[in-house]
Amino acid sequence: MWDRIKPHEGNLRVWQVGVLVLMLSAWQLASRDQQLAFFLGEPVQVLGRIWSWFLPWSLPPGALFADGLAGNADIYRHLGTTLLETVLAFCIGTVLGLGCGLWLALAPTASAIMEPYIKAANAMPRVILAPIFAMWFGLGIWSKVALAVTLVFFIVFFNVYQGVREVSPVVLANARMLGANQRQLLRTVYLPSATAWVFSSLHTSVGLAFVGAVVGEYLGSARGVGYLIQQAEGTFDVNTVFAGIVVLTAFALLLDGLVGRIERRLMKWQPRQGETEKL
Amino acid sequence: MSDFALEFLGISCTFRSSDAAAARYTAVADTTLRIRAGEFVSVVGPTGCGKSTLLNIGAGLLAPSSGEVRVFGEPLNGINRRAGYMFQTEALMPWRSAIDNVMVGLQYRGVPDAAARAQAQAWLDRVGLSEFGDRYPHQLSGGMRKRTALAQTLALDPDIILMDEPFSALDIQTRQLMEDEVLELWSGASEGRRAAPRPEPTPSGGGRNAPGGENGRKAVLFITHDLDEAIAMSDRVVVLSAGPATRPIGEFDIDLARPRNVAEVRTQPRFVELHSQIWNVLRDEVLKGYQQQLRKAA
Numbered sequence A: 001m002w003d004r005i006k007p008h009e010g011n012l013r014v015w016q017v018g019v020l021v022l023m024l025s026a027w028q029l030a031s032r033d034q035q036l037a038f039f040l041g042e043p044v045q046v047l048g049r050i051w052s053w054f055l056p057w058s059l060p061p062g063a064l065f066a067d068g069l070a071g072n073a074d075i076y077r078h079l080g081t082t083l084l085e086t087v088l089a090f091c092i093g094t095v096l097g098l099g100c101g102l103w104l105a106l107a108p109t110a111s112a113i114m115e116p117y118i119k120a121a122n123a124m125p126r127v128i129l130a131p132i133f134a135m136w137f138g139l140g141i142w143s144k145v146a147l148a149v150t151l152v153f154f155i156v157f158f159n160v161y162q163g164v165r166e167v168s169p170v171v172l173a174n175a176r177m178l179g180a181n182q183r184q185l186l187r188t189v190y191l192p193s194a195t196a197w198v199f200s201s202l203h204t205s206v207g208l209a210f211v212g213a214v215v216g217e218y219l220g221s222a223r224g225v226g227y228l229i230q231q232a233e234g235t236f237d238v239n240t241v242f243a244g245i246v247v248l249t250a251f252a253l254l255l256d257g258l259v260g261r262i263e264r265r266l267m268k269w270q271p272r273q274g275e276t277e278k279l
Numbered sequence B: 001m002s003d004f005a006l007e008f009l010g011i012s013c014t015f016r017s018s019d020a021a022a023a024r025y026t027a028v029a030d031t032t033l034r035i036r037a038g039e040f041v042s043v044v045g046p047t048g049c050g051k052s053t054l055l056n057i058g059a060g061l062l063a064p065s066s067g068e069v070r071v072f073g074e075p076l077n078g079i080n081r082r083a084g085y086m087f088q089t090e091a092l093m094p095w096r097s098a099i100d101n102v103m104v105g106l107q108y109r110g111v112p113d114a115a116a117r118a119q120a121q122a123w124l125d126r127v128g129l130s131e132f133g134d135r136y137p138h139q140l141s142g143g144m145r146k147r148t149a150l151a152q153t154l155a156l157d158p159d160i161i162l163m164d165e166p167f168s169a170l171d172i173q174t175r176q177l178m179e180d181e182v183l184e185l186w187s188g189a190s191e192g193r194r195a196a197p198r199p200e201p202t203p204s205g206g207g208r209n210a211p212g213g214e215n216g217r218k219a220v221l222f223i224t225h226d227l228d229e230a231i232a233m234s235d236r237v238v239v240l241s242a243g244p245a246t247r248p249i250g251e252f253d254i255d256l257a258r259p260r261n262v263a264e265v266r267t268q269p270r271f272v273e274l275h276s277q278i279w280n281v282l283r284d285e286v287l288k289g290y291q292q293q294l295r296k297a298a
Helices: A012-030 A034-040 A043-054 A076-106 A108-123 A126-137 A141-165 A169-177 A182-219 A225-234 A238-266 B051-059 B098-108 B113-126 B142-154 B172-187 B189-195 B227-233 B269-297
Strands: B004-016 B024-036 B040-044 B066-071 B083-086 B160-164 B219-224 B236-240 B248-253
Touching: A012 A034, A012 A043, A034 A238, A043 A238, A076 A108, A076 A141, A076 A182, A076 A225, A076 A238, A108 A141, A126 A141, A126 A182, A141 A182, A169 A182, A169 B083, A182 A225, A182 A238, A182 B098, A225 A238, B004 B051, B004 B219, B024 B040, B024 B051, B024 B219, B024 B248, B040 B227, B051 B083, B051 B160, B051 B219, B083 B142, B098 B113, B098 B142, B113 B142, B142 B172, B172 B227, B219 B227, B227 B236, B227 B269, B236 B269, B248 B269
Parallel strands: B040 B219, B040 B236, B083 B160, B160 B219
Antiparallel strands: B004 B024, B004 B066, B236 B248
């Protein structure tokens, strides 16, 4: 019997879902206590919150929801704002990081001069820049984009820097012997070599772009999922806070999957496990 | 016009240690070596004797501390545009498929993509990789990667080919196969030039005013530590002394008939005779080189 149900490759998914169900049931049980429920929230209520955020259909009062469920479908404006900020920050940060990384890696003098400042800027807790950005860019989306860009930029920057420095000297010498000029070297050797490093950093930076956007909204804004969470916190509506967290997590996973997809398409030259030496 | 494709005239090369400015290492000292157009010259020497340094100087990747390199009579300045280089280690771009690797040099020269692709395919055909153009380097075996690198080098139709122990990483059978193939491509260069689509004259190539020598053969400077390989393939074998301050200490003309088969030629009495002659010179240097490595490690 145990042999059938013990974790193996085939029933992995079942076990994964099992863990989730177990955790949710424990949570639901714990929240039967009114005092605990005030702090922990209630999974069913969280779910109901998500329902009214996304779906336009109301539910009449019933066993689970004493007051019924309103079908507001009103999150799209907020979610759209947060996603727009994230994607903008992600793109701007990546392009800036790529540009600066390439430039500094290929200009040893400039990199020697800038090194202490880059180190300082990277060591600084950059979330603390949010008030400054709010002053500079106002409470619209751009202060959030700026904050998230500072988070994304350094990750991509350091990876590109590393990637360019670790270009195989033989591949480089070979390209030069084949007659490449500086621009051709950049396009055919440095950039492709750096992309491998960039993609490994994009998974981290897409998450951080989200962090920057939401933290920025939380600290001062008029729309966005971070704003919703902040409003809910103000009224001690812990269910809505949890619902916001769930929605953000789901969309972070979605973006991460998207990056993974693009990566697999662009990086098909890289050996994957079990694929090496196909012949 | 000069008879020589590549001349090293009184070359010395001294490296400065990066952590101790006073510590200097003279890799190559006062070396003069001339390679005629169309000649196949092998350079043998103990490990770490500065063979690769010499080759890099000939390629223009490294500037000598003193002395002059001449390419078809012209002093070399910067990268040697008349030369192709086959490296010891992997030099293919892992992010380009085999055919893209072969055509990259043509693209650098401004050949339109369609023409470059056609020429690259012709070269892949000649090295026996017709079907493998769309594979990435990691999907090819070591021998196939070397063939791709060979096609990549030859696709540019260089007058001089520099080879730095190109087959040292291959197993012995693959290696002999590749050696034969290189010899065939080299000796058949004249007809090959007609058969294979010829790269267009390029601004960077300095024109095609100098033919590659008799039969349009290319000059080859082949670096190896394998004496058998050197004798089997070359017109001339140059022995280098152990480092530091490497210099040529012996030159041997290899008067074995061509075309040769590298496996069969080893059984000829003349081959054995040459081998023992050269080995007499080389043996002391190999021992010296080994002693130095021991001292360095101690």
